[in-house]
Amino acid sequence: EVQLAESGGGLVQPGGSLRLSCAASGFTFSNYAMSWVRQAPGKGLEWVSVITGSGGASYYADSVKGRFTISRDNSKKTLYLQMDSLTAEDTAVYYCAKDLRSGGKGDVWGKGTTVTVSS
Amino acid sequence: DIVMTQSPDSLAVSLGERATINCKSSQNILYNSDNKNYLAWYQQKPGQPPQLLIYWASTREPGVPARFSGSGSGTDFTLTISSLQAEDVAVYYCHQYYSTPVTFGQGTRLEIK
Numbered sequence: 001e002v003q004l005a006e007s008g009g010g011l012v013q014p015g016g017s018l019r020l021s022c023a024a025s026g027f028t029f030s031n032y033a034m035s036w037v038r039q040a041p042g043k044g045l046e047w048v049s050v051i052t053g054s055g056g057a058s059y060y061a062d063s064v065k066g067r068f069t070i071s072r073d074n075s076k077k078t079l080y081l082q083m084d085s086l087t088a089e090d091t092a093v094y095y096c097a098k099d100l101r102s103g104g105k106g107d108v109w110g111k112g113t114t115v116t117v118s119s
Numbered sequence: 120d121i122v123m124t125q126s127p128d129s130l131a132v133s134l135g136e137r138a139t140i141n142c143k144s145s146q147n148i149l150y151n152s153d154n155k156n157y158l159a160w161y162q163q164k165p166g167q168p169p170q171l172l173i174y175w176a177s178t179r180e181p182g183v184p185a186r187f188s189g190s191g192s193g194t195d196f197t198l199t200i201s202s203l204q205a206e207d208v209a210v211y212y213c214h215q216y217y218s219t220p221v222t223f224g225q226g227t228r229l230e231i232k
Contacts, residue, residue, distance in 0.1 A: 044212065044223060044225050044226045045161075045169065045212055045214075045223040045226075046223070047221050047222065047223070050219070050221075059220070061220055095168055095169075100216070100221065101216065101219070101221065102157075102216055102217065102218050102219045102221060103157070103216060105159055105174040105216065106159065106214070106221075107171050107174075107180065108171075109168040109170075110168060111168055112168055
């Protein structure tokens with residue numbers, strides 16, 4: 001069974017940092033691009049970042065560019081999101097999604113991990 | 120960026136009746152080289168992640184009930200639930216995966232009348 005499991009969320013102060021992880025199983029991880037998508041409380045879905053299967057290319061939403069870094073370790077079948085200079089506007093549930101990209105249908109999502117930025 | 124606009128924002132339909140949700144993209148998302156519309160529909164129930172229902176505008180994901188169907192091309196798309204069931208109460212999102220950044224509609228909340 002294809003599964004994604006996020007971890008690493010929590011409460012962080014404004015200006016702080018957090019690293020999210022997404023553990024994948026049930027598919028050949030390195031064959032697929034992976035994305036992070038977030039959902040602020042009571043709001044809709046916002047794509048955050050995508051990384052290619054090899055990890056050779058990545059793209060970011062303007063709202064996080066320069067503050068967030070996506071990466072992956074294909075040997076560990078794990079996706080990461082390093083989040084720096086966090087603000088209250090980054091408070092959200094963060095989902096990882098398989099093959100959510102230009103040309104990809106985003107068929108599997110994790111259950112999400114909650115990030116709260118507050119003093 | 121391609122802006123996706125859904126209508127209505129919320130919808131109340133009686134059990135067994137038809138529900139229709141519309142989605143309009145700010146740019147054409149039909150790719151001429153493969154004649155495919157890069158449009159998906161997701162269902163999100165409270166406290167759960169989004170679940171893929173439809174991709175390529177009209178292809179049902181395996182396991183999705185046949186009462187869900189998608190239609191449209193170019194810039195205008197529709198998700199139809201032919202006979203609403205209680206378990207269909209959710210928020211529905213359209214999503215374009217034609218270009219980066221991929222984007223989502225604002226969501227349509229579907230309730231039972």
